Amino acid sequence: MNFIFIFIAALLAASVTLWLGLALWRGPKLDSSLEHHAVNARVLRDQLAELEQDRANGILSLPDHAAAQQELQRRALDEATPAQSTGLRRQSSKQAAIALAIVLPVAATLTYLALGNLAAITPPPVQSAPAMTQADVQAMVDSLAARLARNPDDAPGWLMLARSYRYFEKYEDAAAAFAKATAVIQADPLALSEYAETLARSNQAGFKGEPTQLLERALSLNPREPFALTLAGAAALERQDYPAAIDYWQQLLGLLPADSDAAQAVANTIERARREQAETAAAKN
Incomplete structure (x- = not known):
């Protein structure tokens, strides 16, 4: 120039x-x-x-x-x-x-x-942005929490805070934040799936009850939501409904590139579910 x-x-x-x-x-x-x-x-x-x-x-x-x-x-x-x-x-x-x-x-x-x-x-030299550390992210999360305390009606803000808590594996705090973001997550299949997983991780009941209901709602909004299919298969496997688990994961497998690592991982999971199904059936006999 x-x-x-x-x-x-x-x-x-x-x-x-x-x-x-x-x-x-x-x-x-x-x-x-x-x-x-x-x-x-x-x-x-x-x-x-x-x-x-x-x-x-x-x-x-x-x-x-x-x-x-x-x-x-x-x-x-x-x-x-x-x-x-x-x-x-x-x-x-x-x-x-x-x-x-x-x-x-x-x-x-x-x-x-x-x-x-x-x-x-003479354009100024391009400076690379400094890498954000976990402490920086934590400071941003704390700032967001403080802002929401002053403005509790900010549903999108609560959804962002809930996802931030999930990042730090603070599932109980994340579940509480998801509950305050109901106005925006009811029509969002991915957010419903994240809420279901958070609830399953934060209590002893796993996917039983509300988490499964959230997954069913997510799949009714979008039957091809990958995260919802993944968790629905996990919920079915948890209650030993092997045919349902295998069906969810096969649908998921059809959405993934055939030669990808994710597709291989899902195929391995389906194979394990089939072995468990066979072992459970043999044990009952």
């Missing part, structure tokens, strides 16, 4: 300097002036010849002839003066052109250095 700006500025300055320099170097056109003086000189010569003819014919007396001749000589001197001044102007125009070619670029550079902003064309 810096190089492009300097190149364009130099090109513009050079163009203006060249245009003005050529105009001064050439100076004013002299053709018409020279032609004018040549015509006047011929006229004066003709008039002088006429005077001589009139003197010879006796039309003009000697004193009148002398006076007329002096007048013509004076006019001839006057006609010669502009040609000399024109030469001086032409010489001074060339000197001005040379001075302009030197002074204009230097003056433009010095003016920009004095008044311009070099930093504007």
